[in-house]
Amino acid sequence: MESSFNSRLLDRAVGELSKLPGVGKKTALRLALHLLRRDSGEARSLGEAIIEMREGITYCEKCHNISEEPVCPICSDFHRDRKIVCVVENVKDVITIEATHAHRGLYHVLGGLISPLDGIGPSELEIESLVERVKEEEIEEVILALSPTIEGDTTNFYIFRKLSSLPVNVTVLARGLSVGNELEYADELTLGKSIQNRIPFS
Amino acid sequence: MESSFNSRLLDRAVGELSKLPGVGKKTALRLALHLLRRDSGEARSLGEAIIEMREGITYCEKCHNISEEPVCPICSDFHRDRKIVCVVENVKDVITIEATHAHRGLYHVLGGLISPLDGIGPSELEIESLVERVKEEEIEEVILALSPTIEGDTTNFYIFRKLSSLPVNVTVLARGLSVGNELEYADELTLGKSIQNRIPFS
Numbered sequence: 001m002e003s004s005f006n007s008r009l010l011d012r013a014v015g016e017l018s019k020l021p022g023v024g025k026k027t028a029l030r031l032a033l034h035l036l037r038r039d040s041g042e043a044r045s046l047g048e049a050i051i052e053m054r055e056g057i058t059y060c061e062k063c064h065n066i067s068e069e070p071v072c073p074i075c076s077d078f079h080r081d082r083k084i085v086c087v088v089e090n091v092k093d094v095i096t097i098e099a100t101h102a103h104r105g106l107y108h109v110l111g112g113l114i115s116p117l118d119g120i121g122p123s124e125l126e127i128e129s130l131v132e133r134v135k136e137e138e139i140e141e142v143i144l145a146l147s148p149t150i151e152g153d154t155t156n157f158y159i160f161r162k163l164s165s166l167p168v169n170v171t172v173l174a175r176g177l178s179v180g181n182e183l184e185y186a187d188e189l190t191l192g193k194s195i196q197n198r199i200p201f202s
Numbered sequence: 203m204e205s206s207f208n209s210r211l212l213d214r215a216v217g218e219l220s221k222l223p224g225v226g227k228k229t230a231l232r233l234a235l236h237l238l239r240r241d242s243g244e245a246r247s248l249g250e251a252i253i254e255m256r257e258g259i260t261y262c263e264k265c266h267n268i269s270e271e272p273v274c275p276i277c278s279d280f281h282r283d284r285k286i287v288c289v290v291e292n293v294k295d296v297i298t299i300e301a302t303h304a305h306r307g308l309y310h311v312l313g314g315l316i317s318p319l320d321g322i323g324p325s326e327l328e329i330e331s332l333v334e335r336v337k338e339e340e341i342e343e344v345i346l347a348l349s350p351t352i353e354g355d356t357t358n359f360y361i362f363r364k365l366s367s368l369p370v371n372v373t374v375l376a377r378g379l380s381v382g383n384e385l386e387y388a389d390e391l392t393l394g395k396s397i398q399n400r401i402p403f404s
Binding site: 004005006007008009010012013015016017019020021022027029030031032033034035036040042043044045046047048049050051052053054055056057065066067068072073074090091092094095098 | 206207208209210211212214215217218219221222223224229231232233234235236237238242244245246247248249250251252253254255256257258259267268269270274275276292293294296297300
C-alpha cells in the first residue's frame with residue numbers, strides 16, 4: 001500500500017486533521033508539517049489537550065452547558081441571580097453572552113433550535129427540562145436569547161406557549177440584533193444592549 | 203483563577219489549538235466545540251495521530267526529507283533514478299513534486315533558503331551535505347527546484363558555485379507560462395523569460 005506522503009503517520013495525522021470543520025487536505029498538511037517542525041512537546045500538549053478535553057468535559061445536568069462536574073460552575077455559583085434563566089441555542093452562545101457581562105443569572109442550553117426542515121422537533125431539544133426547571137425552581141424570568149431567525153422565532157414561540165400557564169415572565173432579546181444574522185456574530189455592545197433592553201414576549 | 207470558558211480543559215484545548223498557524227482564538231473555540239459534539243473516539247484519534255506523528259517521524263539521514271526510518275522510502279527505493287537529485291526548500295515541496303510524477307530521481311531537502319534578512323545563511327541549510335552527496339554518490343544531475351524568488355535565486359547561485367568544481371550537471375526548473383493560464387495574465391518577467399527560454403515545437 002503506497003502512502004500519499006511516504007509516511008503512514010503523516011497520512012493519518014493529515015486525515016484526522018482534515019476531519020475538522022473548515023480544514024481541507026491542504027490546510028491539514030500545512031498544520032501537520034508545522035507540528036513536525038516544532039518541538040515534540042508542543043505536539044504532545046496539543047494532542048493531550050484535545051483528548052483530555054473531550055474525556056473530561058461532560059454536560060451540566062441542570063443547564064446542559066459544558067461542565068467538568070455534574071453541575072457546572074455557573075449553576076453552582078450562588079452569587080448569580082438564580083431567579084433569571086437565559087435560554088440559548090448552544091454552548092457557544094453561553095460563552096458569547098458571558099463575554100458581555102450583561103447577564104448575571106443562570107442559563108439553559110437547548111442544544112439546537114426547532115427546525116422541521118432539518119428534522120429537529122421540540123423533543124430533540126432540552127425544552128421539557130426547561131419547563132421542569134421553571135416548575136421546580138424559583139425562576140421569575142426566562143430570557144429567550146435565541147438567534148433572530150425563523151428557527152429562533154419558532155422556538156421562542158413554542159417555549160412561550162409551553163411556559164404560558166406558569167407564573168414566570170418570558171422575555172426576549174431586544175431586536176437590536178440585525179435580523180437574519182447568527183447570534184454568535186453580533187458584537188458585544190449590541191448583544192449587551194439587547195440583553196438590557198429585553199422586552200416581554202408577546 | 204477564573205477561566206474564560208468556565209472550563210479549564212476547554213481553555214487549555216483552545217489555547218493549544220490557537221498556537222497552530224492561521225488558527226485564531228475564535229477558530230480554535232469553534233474546533234474545540236466541534237470536537238466536544240463528536241464521538242469521544244474522534245477526539246482521541248486526532249490527539250493520538252498528532253502525538254504519534256510527531257514522535258514517530260524523524261528526518262532521513264541522506265536527503266533530510268521526513269521519514270519513519272533512518273533512511274526514507276524514496277532514498278531506499280532502488281527503482282528510482284539515483285543519478286538525479288532534486289534540491290528543494292522543504293518537505294512540502296517533495297510532496298508537491300512527487301504529485302506531478304515528473305521526477306523519478308532522489309531529493310535533497312535544504313530546510314530553507316538563504317535569506318540574510320531573516321538571518322539564514324548557508325550553514326543553517328543542508329548545503330554542505332548536498333556537496334558531500336555529490337562527491338560520494340554517483341550523481342550526474344542536480345536539479346535546483348527552488349522558488350523563483352530572490353531567496354531562491356540567491357540559494358541557486360550559491361549551490362551552483364559550490365558544485366561548479368565537481369563533475370555534475372546543475373539544472374534549474376524552467377520558468378515560463380503557467381499551463382492553462384491566459385497569456386495576457388502572465389507577468390512581464392515570466393513572459394520575458396519564457397521568450398528567452400523558448401524551445402523547439404514538438
